[in-house]
Amino acid sequence: MNNNYVSYFRPDIEAMSGYAPGEQPKAGKVIKLNTNESPFPPSPMVRKALDEFNTDLLRLYPNPVSADFRAEVSAMYGYTADNIITGNGSDDLLTILTRCFSDASHPVACFDPSYSLYPTLAELQGAECIKIPLTEDFDIPENVLEQAERANLFFIACPNAPTGNRFAREKLEKICANFKGIVVLDEAYADFAEQNCIDMVRKYANTVVTRTFSKSRSLAGLRFSYAVAHPKLIEGMMKMKDSYNVSMLAQKLALASLRDMEYFNDSVEKIKQNRKLLAEKLAELGFTVLPSETNFLFVIPPVNAADYFNALKKRNIFIRYFAMERTCRYVRITVGTQEEIEALLQATVEILKELSVS
Amino acid sequence: MNNNYVSYFRPDIEAMSGYAPGEQPKAGKVIKLNTNESPFPPSPMVRKALDEFNTDLLRLYPNPVSADFRAEVSAMYGYTADNIITGNGSDDLLTILTRCFSDASHPVACFDPSYSLYPTLAELQGAECIKIPLTEDFDIPENVLEQAERANLFFIACPNAPTGNRFAREKLEKICANFKGIVVLDEAYADFAEQNCIDMVRKYANTVVTRTFSKSRSLAGLRFSYAVAHPKLIEGMMKMKDSYNVSMLAQKLALASLRDMEYFNDSVEKIKQNRKLLAEKLAELGFTVLPSETNFLFVIPPVNAADYFNALKKRNIFIRYFAMERTCRYVRITVGTQEEIEALLQATVEILKELSVS
Incomplete structure (x- = not known):
């Protein structure tokens, strides 16, 4: 490879850092609540359309x-x-x-x-x-x-x-x-x-x-x-x-x-129900939960937000943390399936204990 | 719909006409030699990957x-x-x-x-x-x-x-x-x-x-x-x-x-063979055929290029014509299957007769 590289980019492009999307961890035993994907599969009609394509x-x-x-x-x-x-x-x-x-x-x-x-x-x-x-x-x-x-x-x-x-x-x-x-x-x-x-x-x-x-x-x-x-x-x-x-x-x-539309309405309804469940449970654990009309919650943990984020990551549970001034006390958690919510809550109970003790 | 539309676009965008891709006629009984698509289906491994997806x-x-x-x-x-x-x-x-x-x-x-x-x-x-x-x-x-x-x-x-x-x-x-x-x-x-x-x-x-x-x-x-x-x-x-x-x-x-790679090499080889066939046949009909290392031919018909293009279109055979000064004597023809080439040649023989007579 030629090493005589000089920059050809427009200077503002050269200088900037680029957009950082949420992590896409390699599939495996992870719980992915970091990029606001739906926890439910697409409509079965999508598979049918693929089969008939x-x-x-x-x-x-x-x-x-x-x-x-x-x-x-x-x-x-x-x-x-x-x-x-x-x-x-x-x-x-x-x-x-x-x-x-x-x-x-x-x-x-x-x-x-x-x-x-x-x-x-x-x-x-x-x-x-x-x-x-x-x-x-x-x-x-x-x-x-x-x-x-x-x-x-x-x-x-x-x-x-x-x-x-x-x-x-x-x-x-x-x-x-x-x-x-x-x-x-x-x-x-x-x-x-x-x-x-x-x-x-x-x-x-x-x-x-x-x-x-x-x-x-x-x-x-x-x-x-x-x-x-x-x-x-x-x-x-x-x-x-x-x-x-x-x-x-x-x-x-x-x-x-x-x-x-039926499958769509059903999925959206389930996410709204899970959102309500997650909000209630997190509030019980001492989180400040902002009202959400999305498929995620923006919450203030009762411990340091970055620490909470990192502790979840160690347990292969991915959520999102934004280090900017206005957002650094919060984390963003995608509303997952009931099983994912249970796992998140269980890990959260453990983490809150750990972080309070240490 | 609100009718008080004023232009919000950058002026150069407002003024320009945009890129014109080749026509995508509704599927049906057409022979499509206008956008340099392959006449062959993709590898069967593509279907297999879809099935297994x-x-x-x-x-x-x-x-x-x-x-x-x-x-x-x-x-x-x-x-x-x-x-x-x-x-x-x-x-x-x-x-x-x-x-x-x-x-x-x-x-x-x-x-x-x-x-x-x-x-x-x-x-x-x-x-x-x-x-x-x-x-x-x-x-x-x-x-x-x-x-x-x-x-x-x-x-x-x-x-x-x-x-x-x-x-x-x-x-x-x-x-x-x-x-x-x-x-x-x-x-x-x-x-x-x-x-x-x-x-x-x-x-x-x-x-x-x-x-x-x-x-x-x-x-x-x-x-x-x-x-x-x-x-x-x-x-x-x-x-x-x-x-x-x-x-x-x-x-x-x-x-x-x-x-x-095997299917790929085979498809490319067939297109090269068909290219040779099409070039020879068009030359026999009085076309000037430029040497091609692509999946199309750029040729000068022995009649007016725009007329030839339009006559083919009437017969549901689509090729490409570029009206600019340097290219207006030429047409561009994608190399199709042998059947498509036969149909094109047959139509061409008819069109050359018509256009010479009229």
């Missing part, structure tokens, strides 16, 4: 715009296909949005704390990122519009991650109605929430709602997402996306999953 | 860096895994490269005619695209380095598309050795060629070779590609890619395909 078709390029999926999903919400774009996971759509609406002179805005990918996307695009601190209880501050004013693109995760709370619709609507650029309502967790904002697209031509099949549809491994927006926004985003950004298998299997 | 795993995120695939493919060429990055099709890798190495002050260079996506990628990035005209016989001009001098990224398809010829290794090596920025050797068609340049990565720290599973591996619908480069380049590209850009199924099935 004519593998020979893979020699052909996929439909470039996921025509079948867009027709069906748009009808579910009273939209039309030209309101929809599909992506290779939400990351793909968020990248497309960043590239369409931000650059060195068009800043990105997002809340802090929120999904840590947003500032990374801005950095990769060479765009300034305006971080707007949430209030003490992780709500939207009064002067949000003033703070976001210079931005052309505003990423809002709702419900928010890693905090788990949902912002009130009225507060979001006020932003959509008054912000001068594009508002992205990232609804990755909306299926676990009491309300969502998918209808706001009808009213606000600057509003994009993104949805993913990685959480509530148990298809993180498949990479599939969609966004809903004004047809003019979709048209422009279509120019930016890779021609064939969504594979043939992703299109087929996502459609099979979409159609199985 | 544990669908429940789709609830989890995929390995973010395709660890298994990178280990195996790197060994095939005497590289190591840190020389490899995988992509959601070559488009994904070309987009990553464009974003890493070009911007408003770092132009892109490419040949003309060449893969028409390169100028589009530059445009999407707000980067100037320096188009370097190939010589009369579609070869690299003497003063290429002088012409490319201001660029930081040089996309070279080799063999070239849509012209089908391979540039001499010495000419490419001279560019790799002397160009001051990154040279991307896009080897989408290299499996059909007599030589390739994958070894040049060892010698030149500024050289990236990209490969796709869309052509010779019959997996266009799967979206899978990889690039080979200096570990420092791979490291930087990893920052730019979406965290989970390659799905779990793409990783599994690509690996199954990679391992079936």
